[in-house]
Amino acid sequence: MAHKKQPESESRLYAFIRKASAVLTHFVCFGFTVFIALLSRLGTSWFSWHPFFMTLAFSFFMTEAILLFSPEGSPIKSFSHSTKGGIHRLLQGLCVSCAVLGFAAIFYNKHLIDKPHFTSWHGLLGLLTICVVVAQSLAAMPLSYPSLAKGWSLAKLKRYHAASGLITYLLGSASLLLGLCSVWFTASVREYTWYLSALCPALGAFVIMNQVSRSYMAKKRFQS
Ligand code: HEM
Numbered sequence: 138m139a140h141k142k143q144p145e146s147e148s149r150l151y152a153f154i155r156k157a158s159a160v161l162t163h164f165v166c167f168g169f170t171v172f173i174a175l176l177s178r179l180g181t182s183w184f185s186w187h188p189f190f191m192t193l194a195f196s197f198f199m200t201e202a203i204l205l206f207s208p209e210g211s212p213i214k215s216f217s218h219s220t221k222g223g224i225h226r227l228l229q230g231l232c233v234s235c236a237v238l239g240f241a242a243i244f245y246n247k248h249l250i251d252k253p254h255f256t257s258w259h260g261l262l263g264l265l266t267i268c269v270v271v272a273q274s275l276a277a278m279p280l281s282y283p284s285l286a287k288g289w290s291l292a293k294l295k296r297y298h299a300a301s302g303l304i305t306y307l308l309g310s311a312s313l314l315l316g317l318c319s320v321w322f323t324a325s326v327r328e329y330t331w332y333l334s335a336l337c338p339a340l341g342a343f344v345i346m347n348q349v350s351r352s353y354m355a356k357k358r359f360q361s
């Protein structure tokens with residue numbers, strides 16, 4: 138009896154921790170986006186739009202787009218799976234649009250001040266992230282129009298989409314983290330604020346990694 142009860146209370150504890158971290162992630166990602174928007178003093182320069190659009194894209198839209206599939210932390214848990222898919226598509230579309238705008242802002246700003254492009258690890262990884270996010274969105278089209286990928290089962294497409302989506306999310310988090318290491322950001326905040334800010338992409342990456350790997354493993358087990 139005691140043996141049976143322990144795993145049950147343990148799994149309830151894990152479910153509670155997962156729910157608490159997902160709820161915390163919603164608040165932290167929203168707060169982080171507002172903080173970066175205030176810090177960059179929007180509209181004062183072309184540069185100011187870069188951290189804002191990138192944080193809005195990756196920390197807010199992409200996190201929310203994936204968290205809505207979370208069994209514990211979805212704000213639209215009771216909606217049908219196809220409605221969730223539609224909202225996911227819309228949020229990822231907004232994410233890609235903001236990422237392209239953020240990229241255009243920093244590229245044009247560097248052009249105006251005559252600085253060379255892609256000279257830092259952040260700039261290089263950021264460029265790769267933008268390319269991957271655009272490719273991921275294009276590669277997702279067969280999920281809506283299966284005739285685009287003849288010979289591939291929908292189940293297989295979904296598994297590949299989830300796995301590559303997780304890599305895309307982790308690339309976004311790493312680019313955000315490297316952005317926080319930039320001279321501009323480190324000069325704008327105090328040490329403890331820096332550590333708190335760095336926790337935001339780290340928490341998002343941890344929660345999304347946990348969610349996607351669990352649903353991926355569940356799908357694999359179900360299909361094999
Ligand atoms: C996923 C999010 C991000 C991506 C994909 C990204 C992408 C990029 C790219 C591609 C460049 C180089 C542009 C060029 O050389 O023409 C760049 C530069 C820059 N970014 Fe970001 N960025 C992101 C987030 C951030 C954040 C959150 C900050 C600030 C907190 C930031 C601050 C900077 C700064 C200061 C530069 C100019 C210096 C440099 O090239 O390293 N970025 N970013």
Ligand code: HEM
Pocket residue numbers: 199203206207218222225226229230270271273274275277278280281295298299300301302303305306348349352353
């Ligand atoms: C950069 C863009 C995107 C990323 C990073 C991304 C990432 C993800 C991830 C990680 C999942 C799995 C969530 C989970 O199982 O817990 C997922 C599911 C899904 N995505 Fe995306 N996605 C992107 C764009 C799109 C687009 C453009 C579409 C539609 C055309 C789409 C359609 C779907 C659908 C229908 C599912 C649910 C699949 C299922 O039933 O298992 N995604 N996405």
